Each structure stands twice: as C-alpha cells, then as structure tokens.
Amino acid sequence: MKKLLLYMLRRVVLYIVILFLALTAFFFVVHMGPGDPVLKFLNDMQSRYGYNTGTTEQGLTAFKAKFGLDQPVGIRYLRFMEQLLLHGNFGPSMTRYPSNAQDVILQAMPWTLGLLVVAVLLSWILGMALGTVLGWRRGSKFESVATPVSLVFSQIPVYLMAILLATLFVYVIAIFPGGYAYEAGLKKGFNLAFIVSVLYHAILPSLSMIFVYVAGGALSQRAMVINLLGEDYMKLAEAKGLPGRTIINRYVLRNTLLPQSTALALSLGGVVNGFFLIEWIFRYPGVGQLLVGSIGAFDYNVILGIAVISMVVVLLANLIIEFLYPLIDPRIRRG
Amino acid sequence: MVRPRKVLVALVVLILCASSSIWAQNLPVPRNQAVVVETDQTYQNLNVANPLWPAGNGTQWGSGWHQVVSEWDWYVDYATGERRLWRTTGWEYNKDFTQLTWHVRKGVTWNDGVPYTAQDIVYTMNLYKNNPDLSGASMSNNVTSVTAPDDYTVIFKFKDPDPRWYQNMRMWGGNYIVAKHIYEKVDVRTYKNWPPVETGPYKLLNYYPDQGLYIWQADPNWWGTKVMGVTMGPKYIVFRKAPPPDLDLQDFVKGNVDALLPHIFPYSLVQASMKQWTHTVTAPYMDAVSQGIMGFNCALTPTNDVKFRWAIQYLLDRPKFAKIYPMADSTAVTMWPWPAWQSDLKWEVPAVQQKYGPMLRYDPAEAAKELDAAGYKKGSDGLRKLPDGKPFTLILWCGASPDVGFQHANDFADECRKIGVDTVVKVYGQGWTDQQAYKGEGNVGFDVLDIYTAFPGDPFQFIDSWTSKFAKPLGTVQTSGDRGRSRLQDPKLDALADKMRVTNPDDPSYIGLVGQALDQWYADLPGVPAVEKTFVQTFSDLYWTNWPTIGNWYEVPYQWWPSSFFMYAKIKPTGK
Numbered sequence: 001m002k003k004l005l006l007y008m009l010r011r012v013v014l015y016i017v018i019l020f021l022a023l024t025a026f027f028f029v030v031h032m033g034p035g036d037p038v039l040k041f042l043n044d045m046q047s048r049y050g051y052n053t054g055t056t057e058q059g060l061t062a063f064k065a066k067f068g069l070d071q072p073v074g075i076r077y078l079r080f081m082e083q084l085l086l087h088g089n090f091g092p093s094m095t096r097y098p099s100n101a102q103d104v105i106l107q108a109m110p111w112t113l114g115l116l117v118v119a120v121l122l123s124w125i126l127g128m129a130l131g132t133v134l135g136w137r138r139g140s141k142f143e144s145v146a147t148p149v150s151l152v153f154s155q156i157p158v159y160l161m162a163i164l165l166a167t168l169f170v171y172v173i174a175i176f177p178g179g180y181a182y183e184a185g186l187k188k189g190f191n192l193a194f195i196v197s198v199l200y201h202a203i204l205p206s207l208s209m210i211f212v213y214v215a216g217g218a219l220s221q222r223a224m225v226i227n228l229l230g231e232d233y234m235k236l237a238e239a240k241g242l243p244g245r246t247i248i249n250r251y252v253l254r255n256t257l258l259p260q261s262t263a264l265a266l267s268l269g270g271v272v273n274g275f276f277l278i279e280w281i282f283r284y285p286g287v288g289q290l291l292v293g294s295i296g297a298f299d300y301n302v303i304l305g306i307a308v309i310s311m312v313v314v315l316l317a318n319l320i321i322e323f324l325y326p327l328i329d330p331r332i333r334r335g
Numbered sequence: 336m337v338r339p340r341k342v343l344v345a346l347v348v349l350i351l352c353a354s355s356s357i358w359a360q361n362l363p364v365p366r367n368q369a370v371v372v373e374t375d376q377t378y379q380n381l382n383v384a385n386p387l388w389p390a391g392n393g394t395q396w397g398s399g400w401h402q403v404v405s406e407w408d409w410y411v412d413y414a415t416g417e418r419r420l421w422r423t424t425g426w427e428y429n430k431d432f433t434q435l436t437w438h439v440r441k442g443v444t445w446n447d448g449v450p451y452t453a454q455d456i457v458y459t460m461n462l463y464k465n466n467p468d469l470s471g472a473s474m475s476n477n478v479t480s481v482t483a484p485d486d487y488t489v490i491f492k493f494k495d496p497d498p499r500w501y502q503n504m505r506m507w508g509g510n511y512i513v514a515k516h517i518y519e520k521v522d523v524r525t526y527k528n529w530p531p532v533e534t535g536p537y538k539l540l541n542y543y544p545d546q547g548l549y550i551w552q553a554d555p556n557w558w559g560t561k562v563m564g565v566t567m568g569p570k571y572i573v574f575r576k577a578p579p580p581d582l583d584l585q586d587f588v589k590g591n592v593d594a595l596l597p598h599i600f601p602y603s604l605v606q607a608s609m610k611q612w613t614h615t616v617t618a619p620y621m622d623a624v625s626q627g628i629m630g631f632n633c634a635l636t637p638t639n640d641v642k643f644r645w646a647i648q649y650l651l652d653r654p655k656f657a658k659i660y661p662m663a664d665s666t667a668v669t670m671w672p673w674p675a676w677q678s679d680l681k682w683e684v685p686a687v688q689q690k691y692g693p694m695l696r697y698d699p700a701e702a703a704k705e706l707d708a709a710g711y712k713k714g715s716d717g718l719r720k721l722p723d724g725k726p727f728t729l730i731l732w733c734g735a736s737p738d739v740g741f742q743h744a745n746d747f748a749d750e751c752r753k754i755g756v757d758t759v760v761k762v763y764g765q766g767w768t769d770q771q772a773y774k775g776e777g778n779v780g781f782d783v784l785d786i787y788t789a790f791p792g793d794p795f796q797f798i799d800s801w802t803s804k805f806a807k808p809l810g811t812v813q814t815s816g817d818r819g820r821s822r823l824q825d826p827k828l829d830a831l832a833d834k835m836r837v838t839n840p841d842d843p844s845y846i847g848l849v850g851q852a853l854d855q856w857y858a859d860l861p862g863v864p865a866v867e868k869t870f871v872q873t874f875s876d877l878y879w880t881n882w883p884t885i886g887n888w889y890e891v892p893y894q895w896w897p898s899s900f901f902m903y904a905k906i907k908p909t910g911k
Contacts, residue, residue: 036812062468097388098525111545163581171585178586179578184543185363281579285545 004326011322015315026307027080030300031073037094037298038063067094067301080304090305095294101301105287105309111181112286116275119206119213124264126210127217128256132248134218135225147222153215158274162208162281169204176204179283205282209275220263224256258325265318272310362573363541364550367878367911369571370903372399372594372894373583382542384531386511387462387469388524398549399574403537403900405511408437408504410898411792413623414888416677419901421563422451422534423504432496432839437489437504442562445514446531446538446554453483458515460491462523469523474503474510498839502791506897534558536567536900547576568906569879580604588612590877594894597870601737602662605873616874618884618892619663621674623789626739627651627865628747629782634809634822637711637727638778641859645694646705647729648863650750651743652697656866661737666869670695672785674867678792684850691857695864703754711756719755729758730777736762740781743865747781775809775822784862793840798852799832801825801861821861828855879906 064070068079068091083089090101130150134143156164170178177183182197228234228251237247276288283289287306294302362369374397384400410419424438443451463475477500480492491500503510513523514532530539536559537551551574553567560566575592577583577599584604586592588611595605609615628651631638638644653668660666670692673679706712710722721727729751733744744760751758763772772780787796803824807813813820831852838845872892874882883892883902890902 096383163579166582167585170582171589178582178591180546182545183363184546184548185541281582283547283576283578285547 008323011319015319019311019315022311023304023308024077027077027304028073030303030307031076036069037067037300038069066097067092069300080301084308090308091301093294093302094299095297095302096299101299101305104290104302105305108285108287108290109309111284112275112279112288115202115206115284115286116272118202119209119275120264120268120271122206123210123213124217124260127214128221128253128260130214131218131221131223132225132252132256134222135229136244136248136252138222138226147219150215150218150222153211154219156212158208158212159277159281161212162205162278165204165208165211166281177201181285205278205284208278208281209271213271217260217263221256221260224259225252228252228255261321261324265321268314268317272314363543364571364573366590367908368569369550369573370569370594370879370906371573371575371592372402373577373592373596373600374398374574374895375577375596375599382529382544383527384533385523385526385528387471387513397574397576398542399537399551399572400531400533401897402574402895403551403572403903404531404535404539405533405897406535407506407508407897408512410506410901411678411790412889412898412901413676413678413789413891414620414883416792426501428498428839432498432837433493435491435493435497435500437491437501439487439489440562441487442558443534444556444558445516445534446557447514448556449514449516450486451512451514451534451558452486453489454486455512455515456489457481457483458519459510459512462513462518466523471509471511474508496837498837499791499793499795502793505791507790536560536565536903537572540571549574565901565904567900567903568908569903572903584608584611587615587873587875590614590875593875593877593879595873596895597662597872600873602871605871608873614875614877616876616882616884618872618874618882619869620872620888620892621667621676622783622868622870622893623674623676624783624785624868625669625672625674625864625866626783626868627656627743627781628863629740629780629784630821630862631860632775632778632780632822633824633859633861634806635775635778637721637729640709642705642709643711644860646702646709646711647751647756648695648860649698649702649705650747650754651695651863651865652746652750653695653865654697655746656743659742660866660869661739661742663869663871667867669864669867672797672862672864673788673794676789676792679789681846682788682794682849682853684846684853686850687853687857690854699750699754702750706754706756713755717755718757727757729756729779731758731760731779731781732763732772732777733760733781734763738782739868744779744781747779773812775807775811775813780820783868784864794849794853795832795835795840798828798835798849798856801856801859802829802832804829823859823861825855825859828852828859831855876909878909878911880909881905881907 061070068076071079080091083091088102090105093099093101093104096104130146134146134150137143153161166178169176177200181201182188182194183201186194186197188194234247234251237251242250276286276291278284279286279288280292287309290302291306293299294306362371384398384404386405406422408423409421411417412419420440422440422443424440426435426437428435437453437456439451439453439456445451460475460478460481463469463472464478466472477493477495477497478491479494480490482490484490493500502508504512513528517528517532518526536554536557538554540550540552542549551572553570557567577592577596578586580600583592583595583600584607587595587600588608605615605617628648631644633639633644657666657668667675669675670688671679671683673682675683706719711719714720714724714726718726731744731748733740735741741762748758748760761771761777771777785797785800787800788794801821801823803826805813806822806824809822813822831848835845835848835852838848870893872894874884874892876882881887883890883905889905891898892902893899894902
C-alpha cells in the first residue's frame with residue numbers, strides 16, 4: 001500500500017512538472033509569435049467595413065496597456081503566472097472585454113465537457129464491444145462486412161464525417177437540426193423541453209465522433225482479441241467447456257482493458273482537437289467555437305486559458321487511467 | 336410485453352413527424368415576418384454595443400447593431416448620388432471654415448423615448464476631447480470647442496480651417512454620437528450599452544448567445560416613421576452566424592437565410608445555388624474601392640525607383656483580370672482608385688485621364704524596354720539586375736486565396752518572370768506574415784486601393800493618405816492602416832494635400848486642385864488601380880421581394896452596410 005501511494009505521488013508530481021513546462025512553452029509560443037492583436041483587430045474593422053475607426057496612438061497605447069501587451073514578454077509571463085497561481089485568473093478577454101477569460105471559458109465549458117465526455121466514453125465502450133465481437137466471430141458474414149466498413153470509417157476525418165452527416169440528415173433527409181446546442185427560445189434549466197432539445201441537438205455532433213472512433217477502436221480491439229485467442233490459456237478455457245460469454249468477460253476483456261485504457265489516454269489530445277472542429281461546424285457553443293474565434297482575434301488570455309484547461313483535463317484523464325491500472329491488473333499492484 | 340420491433344417503428348415515425356420544420360424550430364419568430372441575414376463575425380462580445388471602446392466593436396459589426404439599430408446624422412445613397420440628411424437638417428460654415436453650425440432635426444428620439452438633441456452631440460464631442468484613448472476620439476483633435484445655443488443647434492469651433500469636418504457625422508465618418516442621458520452616468524470604458532439605446536428603426540427583441548442569434552424587432556415608435564415617413568418592411572431582422580460554406584449553401588436553398596454575405600459565400604456557391612432552386616437573386620455591385628497594386632514600397636529597392644514602378648505596371652493585364660474575376664461573372668477595368676459611383680464621376684479629371692490613361696495598359700514589351708532604359712538589364716543568368724549590377728528579387732504581398740489579390744499577384748509574378756524579373760509571392764494573413772508586410776519587407780502589395788474617396792465623395796483623404804507624414808521608416812510597423820503603406824515621401828504631393836485640406840470641396844476651384852494632385856500621384860505612381868472591386872450580393876426572394884438589383888438600383892444592396900435599413904424599408908413580403 002505504501003509503495004502504491006508513493007507511486008501515485010510520484011506520478012502527480014511528474015504531471016505537475018509536465019503541466020508547468022508545457023504551459024510555459026505554449027505561453028512563449030503564443031506571445032512571441034509576431035502579430036499585434038490590437039492592430040489586427042483595428043485593421044480587420046477597417047478592411048471589412050471600409051471604415052476608419054480613427055483610433056489615435058493614445059488609444060492604441062491605452063488598449064495595449066489594459067491587456068499587458070505593452071510589456072516585454074518576460075514580464076507578461078510573470079504576470080500571467082502570478083494571476084493564474086495566486087488568483088486563479090487568466091486575465092481579461094480582449095475581444096469580450098470587460099469579461100474575464102475564465103468566465104468566458106467556463107460559460108462554454110459545460111457544452112464541450114457534456115458532449116465530449118459522453119461521446120468519448122460511448123466510443124470507447126462501443127468500440128471495444130464491437131471489436132470483441134469481430135474478433136470472436138472472425139470469419140463470419142457479419143465480420144466480413146463490418147471489418148472493411150470499420151476500416152473505411154476509421155479513416156474519415158471527424159470534421160468530414162460531421163459535414164457528411166449534416167448534409168445527409170439536416171438537408172437531404174432533414175430529421176436533425178443543423179446547428180446549435182438547443183432550440184432558441186427555450187428556457188435553459190432542468191426542464192423536459194430543454195433537456196430533450198439538448199439531447200436532440202447533440203446527436204449529430206456526437207455521432208460525428210462516435211462513428212469514427214468506434215470504427216478505429218473496433219479494429220484495434222479485434223486485432224488484440226485475435227491475438228489472445230491463440231494463447232494457451234484460451235485453449236484451456238475452451239477445453240474446460242467454459243461458455244463463450246465467460247471466456248470473453250474473464251479472459252478477453254480483462255486482458256485488453258489495460259492496453260485499451262492506455263490507447264484512450266494517448267488519443268485524448270487528438271480527440272479533443274477533433275472535437276473542436278465539430279463544434280465549429282455545428283456552431284455548438286463550446287470551447288472549440290470559442291477557441292477558433294479567439295485564435296482569429298489573437299485573444300491571448302482566452303487562448304492560454306483554454307490551453308491550460310485542456311492540458312489539465314488531458315493530464316488528469318491520463319493520471320486517472322494510470323491510477324486505475326493497479327485495479328485492472330493486480331500484477332501492477334503487487335509489483 | 337412490447338416487442339422491440341414495434342418500439343423501433345414508433346421511434347422512427349416520431350422522428351419523421353418531428354422533422355417537418357427543423358429550422359423553424361430554431362427561429363423563435365415567424366419565418367415569413369423575418370429577414371434572416373448572415374454574418375461571419377464570431378460574436379466576440381455577445382452583449383456589448385459600446386462604440387467608444389474598441390473591444391465592443393465585434394458585436395456591433397456582426398450582430399445587426401451597426402446595420403439596423405444605430406444611425407448617423409446623414410447618409411449618401413451611393414447608388415443615386417443623393418445626399419440623405421437624416422438626423423440633421425443641414426449645416427453651414429463661416430467664411431474661413433473655422434466654425435461649423437450644425438442643425439439637429441426635430442423629432443428624432445432615442446429608442447427609449449428621450450429626444451436626440453444637440454446636447455448629445457456636445458456631450459459626445461467633449462467625451463472625445465477629454466478621453467483621447469476612446470475609439471473615434473481623433474475626430475475631435477481639431478475641435479477647440481463645441482456648444483449648443485439651443486437643443487437643435489451645435490456650434491463647432493476649429494483650431495485650423497476644416498472644410499470637411501461635417502463628413503465625420505456621415506455614415507462611416509468615424510463619429511458615433513452616444514446618448515448623453517445614458518453615458519453620463521456610467522464608466523464609458525466598461526459600459527455595455529445592452530440592450531442598445533440608439534435612434535435606429537429596430538430594437539433588440541432577444542439574443543441567444545448559445546446560438547449566436549440576434550433578433551431585432553421593428554420599433555413601432557421609431558421617429559423615422561413619424562418624421563421621415565419611412566416604415567420598415569420586415570417586423571424582425573435576424574442576424575445569425577453562417578455555418579461552413581457547404582452547409583451554408585444548403586441552408587440557403589432550403590430558404591433558411593435571405594441575405595448572404597459575399598465575403599464568405601463565394602460566387603461559385605452562388606452559381607451552385609442557381610442550379611438548385613429558382614429563388615436566388617443576385618445584385619452585383621461595385622464596392623467602394625478598386626483593386627490592383629494597393630501600394631509599391633517606395634522605400635525599398637527597386638520599387639523606390641519611380642522608373643521601375645512605371646515600367647512594371649505595364650505587366651498588369653486589366654482586361655484579363657476583369658474577365659476572370661472570381662467574385663462575379665466579370666468586373667470593369669479602371670485607372671481610378673475609386674468606384675464609378677455617381678458621386679465620384681466628377682473626379683475622373685479628363686486631363687489626367689488623357690495623360691496617363693494610355694500608359695496604364697498591358698504591354699510587356701514596353702515594360703522590358705523601360706526596364707532596360709532605366710538600367711535594370713538582364714544578366715547572363717537571364718535575370719534582371721539593379722543598375723549597380725546586384726541581383727534582386729521582387730517580393731509581392733497578397734491575401735490568401737480565394738482573395739482576388741492572390742490571383743492578381745500570381746499572374747503579375749508570372750508576367751515579371753517572363754521578362755526576367757525574379758519574383759516571389761508571399762501571402763499575408765495573421766501573425767508572422769502580417770508583421771513582415773507591415774514592417775515593409777515586401778515591394779508590391781496586391782489588395783484594394785482606397786477607401787477614402789468613395790464615401791465622402793472627395794479625393795482629399797485619398798491624396799492625404801499617401802503623404803509623407805504617414806511614411807514610417809522601413810522596419811517599423813505601420814499603424815495607420817491603409818495610410819502610409821507605400822512609405823512615399825514626395826514634398827510636392829504633401830504640399831498639394833495641404834492645399835486641398837483647407838479648400839472647400841464644393842468650391843469650383845477645388846477640381847483644379849484635385850487635378851494637380853492626381854497628376855502628381857500618377858507621376859509618382861505609388862499604387863496602380865486595375866479593376867473595380869465587385870461583390871455579388873445575393874438574396875433569396877422566397878419570403879421577400881423587391882431587393883435592389885440590376886434594373887432596380889434604389890439602394891446599394893450590401894447587407895453589411897449601415898445604410899441597409901433603407902433597403903428593408905422597400906422590400907415586400909411574398910406572402911409565403
């Protein structure tokens with residue numbers, strides 16, 4: 001038990017160090033990239049609307065000072081870390097002033113988390129289930145169709161899947177809404193109409209992810225199952241006359257759970273990025289939409305805030321999975 | 336026990352029944368009473384409409400505030416050239432243009448019922464004077480005092496003669512007048528002005544931040560109906576953020592949007608929509624600018640040599656650019672930096688046209704000849720060298736495809752290479768490349784030329800924008816937008832601009848001055864117009880008809896313009 005606790009503590013410390021280093025690197029990449037957010041904003045206004053904002057040098061200076069953009073990048077970094085660590089604050093949002101960046105992000109976060117967590121978990125569970133069936137029933141008619149279909153679907157980028165589903169089910173067959181998180185005009189809250197609307201609007205965005213990741217997960221699970229079926233203990237289990245369901249639960253799934261958990265942890269970063277594109281396509285009011293707009297406008301504090309939260313979420317998920325390892329595999333616990 | 340198959344069938348039937356008006360469920364007002372306008376602004380500030388602080392501008396442009404809620408004191412109908420006095424009944428100057436008397440129209444009200452008066456103008460101008468960091472504050476730089484002898488008269492006094500100051504109160508002039516009774520009680524830098532208190536024809540009904548939807552409702556008490564006899568057609572105007580282009584096309588041909596945004600809905604999709612349904616109405620119209628070489632870098636070798644500039648301008652193939660214009664079926668060639676709007680035709684000075692027009696033509700042989708004569712001869716490697724024998728590479732800047740500048744730049748680069756000028760094309764966008772362009776690291780920029788002549792109908796600001804006061808040294812980021820982009824320093828042009836500054840543009844002698852300035856500008860050639868910029872504004876006539884279009888240009892058709900509410904006063908429901 002003491003060894004386990006020490007192991008966990010070491011992992012936590014390591015992840016904190018990783019977070020700090022990643023955040024520092026990202027901060028400097030963002031702030032040192034050439035591009036003046038204030039100037040860009042004003043030029044965008046001029047070029048789009050053919051209109052001179054007439055902002056003076058004083059206006060530019062005051063605006064920059066408000067967001068700390070008049071300071072050298074080292075000072076900006078120290079200020080950012082100070083307000084983050086001591087005040088839990090990412091600073092003001094440039095494009096949504098006077099709102100703070102974290103308020104803006106926290107407003108969008110529930111939409112992303114709700115959809116992403118459900119879609120990721122569903123994809124993982126369904127992928128494993130389908131892959132197990134495909135591996136167990138290899139050579140069957142079902143497997144001969146489902147495997148190539150899975151191969152195709154797994155190679156479709158999630159954003160393309162989103163556009164395909166939207167075109168088919170929003171405009172051709174027209175059974176799903178084309179965007180947003182719920183119907184405008186509904187009262188947000190714990191009421192049936194709102195909940196049904198949210199679920200209804202979530203179907204296509206989540207399916208865009210689920211189709212692709214279930215397919216990918218199924219293929220990897222199928223490969224692992226086929227590998228396992230050749231093991232001696234599997235032959236012994238069959239020879240003992242154990243029912244198929246028992247073999248799958250007791251031997252197959254338990255042995256594939258660990259590598260599949262690792263695969264999930266490793267793929268989280270890419271999954272989150274792909275999801276941001278889905279949000280953009282469906283105009284889903286989550287962090288992805290916010291990030292796309294903030295990058296376009298050089299809203300540094302919002303970009304950094306989203307990066308911090310994304311890093312924390314991904315690292316935390318990895319940490320949780322690592323902590324689950326000893327539960328999944330007793331050999332790790334004893335080791 | 337219910338069989339699973341029956342449950343599945345029931346579910347499918349339920350879904351199909353629910354599918355009948357999926358989009359309508361997402362629009363909380365009757366579709367046939369609403370005009371749905373699309374925008375591409377990511378609603379940065381969802382509930383801020385304060386024009387004084389730059390961060391509030393994001394919502395303003397993309398939410399409908401700019402188009403149907405806020406107003407200006409006067410407008411120009413650029414389609415007809417007619418001046419439209421709106422919240423003002425007129426103005427007059429004293430003899431030496433150091434005093435401007437402004438007359439406020441009686442009966443104008445803010446949408447909370449409070450009258451719009453001279454006090455609002457005085458308050459706003461003093462706000463600008465006391466807070467030079469506010470957006471638009473530079474308009475007050477030359478104003479020494481502003482007073483209101485009564486509620487409908489404002490007297491501006493200027494430090495230096497300013498015969499054009501009245502343009503600041505025009506649509507897109509730069510001056511926003513805010514409600515004194517509101518703003519004097521708040522912190523103007525954090526005040527949200529939400530819901531907006533303005534004088535325009537629409538008020539906020541609701542906004543849905545999670546959907547990026549703004550719904551504006553026609554104000555039954557709008558002063559414009561009582562005083563000017565103008566009534567809005569649609570009861571509601573809905574502004575919504577457009578989906579990606581492929582889905583946007585589908586939305587359009589299903590009747591979910593009435594006014595597209597040409598900046599994000601390319602002409603190829605307009606053509607695709609015409610194959611899918613019969614309700615596409617196109618309104619191709621000249622924008623306020625022309626396109627071509629928006630600026631030579633007159634501080635960087637070799638484009639700092641006027642002979643080099645004049646030589647390579649022969650490589651611009653205007654007829655070709657006009658024919659294969661990606662944003663419309665075609666556009667018009669031009670030698671002028673501004674559009675051929677009624678209000679601007681008088682500035683096409685015949686003497687300038689006759690002198691320079693014939694030289695502004697596509698003639699690669701002439702380009703090669705003039706480059707040779709100027710000392711830019713070919714070396715043994717087939718590439719031209721500077722007069723001192725050193726090699727050079729011409730750097731062209733442009734926006735990313737499908738920007739028209741991208742096409743022009745690449746075509747121009749091909750022409751340059753054919754006659755031995757080594758050329759590279761760089762695309763500016765965000766960040767790194769923007770910085771390089773703004774610091775003057777390129778020779779030739781391809782984009783729109785001028786935004787300053789068309790709106791005031793006066794070339795002064797255009798000429799002024801090329802004067803040396805805006806020219807920053809190479810390596811310094813230019814912060815003045817279009818101004819100073821060429822880094823030209825010509826004392827003659829500076830002097831002419833100074834004379835124009837203090838001359839009344841309505842004075843008969845002004846046209847002579849304009850002629851001289853244009854002559855000098857073309858002699859310097861810091862930029863080269865090639866074609867008119869044309870947008871194809873696209874509408875749907877499924878729910879609304881009588882859009883301004885070919886043969887019916889009662890208004891400039893652009894849905895993103897602040898004068899677009901005049902268009903909504905003329906459109907009619909189809910009865911669908």
